[in-house]
Structures are given as structure tokens and as C-alpha cells.
Amino acid sequence: MNRHKNSIVTFWAALVAGLALVGPLADEGRADFSLPDDFSATLNPNGEWSWGYSDALSSFTPMPIAGPLYGEALLPAWYAALEYDKYSPCVWKNMADTWLHQVAPGQVSLHPGNGDRMAIVRWTSPLQTELSIVGQFWAGDRGEVDVFVLETTTGGTTTLFSVLGTPSSQSFSLTTSVKAGDAIDFVVGCHDGFTCDNTPLNVDITPIPEPVSLASGAIGLACVGAYLKRRTRTR
Numbered sequence: 001m002n003r004h005k006n007s008i009v010t011f012w013a014a015l016v017a018g019l020a021l022v023g024p025l026a027d028e029g030r031a032d033f034s035l036p037d038d039f040s041a042t043l044n045p046n047g048e049w050s051w052g053y054s055d056a057l058s059s060f061t062p063m064p065i066a067g068p069l070y071g072e073a074l075l076p077a078w079y080a081a082l083e084y085d086k087y088s089p090c091v092w093k094n095m096a097d098t099w100l101h102q103v104a105p106g107q108v109s110l111h112p113g114n115g116d117r118m119a120i121v122r123w124t125s126p127l128q129t130e131l132s133i134v135g136q137f138w139a140g141d142r143g144e145v146d147v148f149v150l151e152t153t154t155g156g157t158t159t160l161f162s163v164l165g166t167p168s169s170q171s172f173s174l175t176t177s178v179k180a181g182d183a184i185d186f187v188v189g190c191h192d193g194f195t196c197d198n199t200p201l202n203v204d205i206t207p208i209p210e211p212v213s214l215a216s217g218a219i220g221l222a223c224v225g226a227y228l229k230r231r232t233r234t235r
């Protein structure tokens with residue numbers, strides 16, 4: 001094999017090795033996930049997000065019914081059952097340009113339902129990573145509610161944040177580790193009856209690149225860079 005062919009082989013070997021090491025960075029996917037931006041009136045799940053309900057903190061059932069809240073076209077909603085107007089938990093978004101039902105324009109609200117049924121927004125991780133989870137359950141309507149942030153894995157459910165019987169806004173800033181398929185649940189329970197329990201939620205979920213990924217990426221790029229530098233000197 002002549003010198004030219006050796007150079008080509010060496011270059012491609014360095015490039016492939018470099019890209020292989022950079023790979024973990026590319027696999028991180030989206031930089032962040034945001035509610036209410038990612039709410040969908042037509043999809044459940046919508047990517048990593050899904051809209052559901054439960055009678056217990058350790059379970060989750062996707063809401064099967066989509067339709068406008070109280071028949072108002074600018075209030076798209078998901079429900080657990082058809083009797084949504086009075087009895088069913090729901091997750092909905094205020095698309096109007098005015099406050100409605102104590103929910104600000106653009107906010108997504110969780111409303112628990114009859115029989116102590118909780119309303120849940122679930123985010124399912126697409127990858128193994130550290131997470132930053134920052135958000136707020138807003139005061140919304142005047143009813144007292146229970147709010148939770150839970151992490152559910154194959155090993156069970158862990159409470160990351162909870163406040164019971166609150167009529168006020170509750171902020172959270174959390175970090176945790178997840179594997180692909182693990183779920184982060186944002187839950188609103190009725191606490192003392194389910195009337196006037198609208199509770200808006202905003203949350204930003206940001207995967208944090210692992211130091212080993214950053215180091216691997218730097219080494220990979222350095223491999224390619226060193227090769228190109230050597231090529232420049234030998235010309």
C-alpha cells in the first residue's frame with residue numbers, strides 16, 4: 001500500500017474513531033422539554049409527554065378522550081371519562097387570550113376528579129441521563145390540592161417533591177438520574193373534594209450531559225484535529 005493510500009486509511013480511521021467518541025453527545029437528543037409548549041390537543045402520548053389519571057400514586061392510565069373543556073373551542077382538553085364536565089379528571093390548555101377558570105392564557109392546567117382521581121402529566125425519558133426538572137404548580141382556582149413530582153422506574157415509584165393540602169403556588173427545582181423508559185409524573189390530587197381545583201403547571205426538563213460524554217467528545221475531536229495538524233506539517 002503506498003503512502004497516499006496509507007494517509008487516506010489513517011484519516012478515515014481517525015475520523016471514524018473521533019465520531020464514535022462524539023456519538024454519546026449526538027445521542028442526547030433534544031436539549032430540553034417544556035410544558036406548556038409541548039401540550040397536544042390531538043396526541044396522547046405526544047412524544048415524551050402523556051396525559052393521564054390514576055386512583056393511586058403508583059399507577060398511570062392515559063386519558064382516552066379529547067375534546068374542548070365545557071365545549072369551549074379554545075380550551076382543548078383530555079379526559080378520563082365522558083362525564084368530564086363535572087366529575088372526570090382532566091388536563092387542558094387555555095388557548096384563549098384571557099384568564100379562564102383561574103388559568104392564565106397559555107397555561108396547561110390539571111384538574112383532579114370525582115372519587116379522588118388524580119390528574120397526571122407524565123414525561124417518559126428517551127435515554128439514560130441526569131435530569132434537571134424545574135417548574136411550578138400555580139395556585140389556579142381556590143380549592144386545596146395535593147401536588148407531587150414522582151419518578152417511576154421498573155423498581156418502583158419515588159416521591160421527588162410533594163405538598164399536601166395547598167391552595168398556593170408551589171415551585172420545585174430537582175435533579176435526578178433516569179434510564180430510558182423511566183417516567184417523571186406531575187400529579188394533582190383533590191385533597192378535600194375536587195371542586196375549584198384547577199392547578200396550572202409549567203415545567204422545563206433538561207437532560208444534563210454526563211462528564212464522560214463531554215470528555216469522550218473532546219478526545220474524539222482531538223483525534224481528528226491532531227491528524228489534520230500532522231498532515232498540514234508534512235506538506
Ligand SMILES: [Ca+2]
Pocket residue numbers: 143144145189190191192193194195196197
Ligand atoms: Ca380540593
